[in-house]
Amino acid sequence: MLFKNTKDKAVSALKRIRENAKGLKQSYDYKRGKAGQDRTYAAYKMVNDADKAGVKDKGNESDPLFRARTMMKEAQRKALERKI
Secondary structure (H helix, E strand, O other): OHHHHHHHHHHHHHHHHHHHHHHHHHHHHHHHHHHHHHHHHHHHHHHHHHHHHOOOOOOOOOOHHHHHHHHHHHHHHHHHHHHO
């Protein structure tokens, strides 16, 4: 009887640990996805503001404006492929 009670407590503790770990992973995944969305929004805003101001990019990978424009073009191309 004593061992069964101890076993049940151990099993329930392991279940709680698993549930807590699952919740932490979900929280981490959400925050990571949110950070990616924020970076994408900032890049799109930078491109939009630069277009309004008439700013030209340098045309190479070291320029953040060029990278953001390339990323937008790629996203638009993929969206068009999904539509078709």
